[in-house]
Amino acid sequence: MKALEAIFDDIEELFGSGCLDRVKTMITDNQSYRVTGQEGAKWVMPGLSSSAWLDPANTASELQAAIAQLEANADLISQEYHQARQANILTPYDHYLGRRDNWDGLYLFRDEDWTSESSEYFPNSSAKLKSEFEDLLCPLLEVHFSILGPGSHIPPHSDLWNFTLNLHLAIDIPADCDITVNGETRGWQNGKALLFDYSFVHEASNRSQSERVCLLMDVWHPDLTPAERYALTSFVQFLRG
Numbered sequence: 001m002k003a004l005e006a007i008f009d010d011i012e013e014l015f016g017s018g019c020l021d022r023v024k025t026m027i028t029d030n031q032s033y034r035v036t037g038q039e040g041a042k043w044v045m046p047g048l049s050s051s052a053w054l055d056p057a058n059t060a061s062e063l064q065a066a067i068a069q070l071e072a073n074a075d076l077i078s079q080e081y082h083q084a085r086q087a088n089i090l091t092p093y094d095h096y097l098g099r100r101d102n103w104d105g106l107y108l109f110r111d112e113d114w115t116s117e118s119s120e121y122f123p124n125s126s127a128k129l130k131s132e133f134e135d136l137l138c139p140l141l142e143v144h145f146s147i148l149g150p151g152s153h154i155p156p157h158s159d160l161w162n163f164t165l166n167l168h169l170a171i172d173i174p175a176d177c178d179i180t181v182n183g184e185t186r187g188w189q190n191g192k193a194l195l196f197d198y199s200f201v202h203e204a205s206n207r208s209q210s211e212r213v214c215l216l217m218d219v220w221h222p223d224l225t226p227a228e229r230y231a232l233t234s235f236v237q238f239l240r241g
Contacts, residue, residue, distance in 0.1 A: 102149030
């Protein structure tokens with residue numbers, strides 16, 4: 001913890017005293033700022049918008065523009081995915097809840113770097129993602145295709161914190177698929193994005209006989225400041241030891 005405090009001191013010296021007050025409050029008082037649906041999250045940072053669902057077309061301008069470009073390149077991403085799908089490079093989806101049958105992943109970014117698969121199988125898609133999202137992605141999290149098999153259900157759960165959001169680009173969406181976040185159910189539409197706060201309880205279902213495929217990205221909450229992003233990156237590294 002001393003090392004983390006030293007990093008915070010350096011950030012405050014660079015950005016100004018008090019710039020990390022919300023981060024520090026989260027660490028010292030992690031219960032007072034929750035709203036209904038966030039009970040299962042481990043870390044809830046105060047002062048961030050508390051909507052379970054966010055409108056991709058009505059968010060911060062930088063993220064809004066990136067999402068618009070993501071949707072504009074959906075056909076390209078889908079084409080490269082289907083070519084890669086034939087190469088048998090899927091792996092079991094690695095979720096902190098544990099690995100589940102019939103839920104696979106294909107990773108483009110993880111462990112703080114773009115994967116070999118991203119350059120070999122997704123050269124054009126990865127170039128677009130790097131151009132539009134490099135500063136918006138949490139560097140410690142992921143960009144990956146989530147492949148939910150036929151007849152599968154991801155049970156209700158909350159992810160660990162609210163300072164990153166889950167961005168979905170729909171790739172292959174059969175009928176009878178949906179996602180519920182904090183009690184509100186929505187469906188995906190091929191080529192369109194969904195954006196939600198996964199600190200809220202959520203679940204997903206594929207009741208069809210085909211795979212449901214989405215490109216998932218962990219993006220910073222748009223209400224964060226640059227100083228807070230730096231501090232939270234160090235905080236997540238500290239949590240992981």
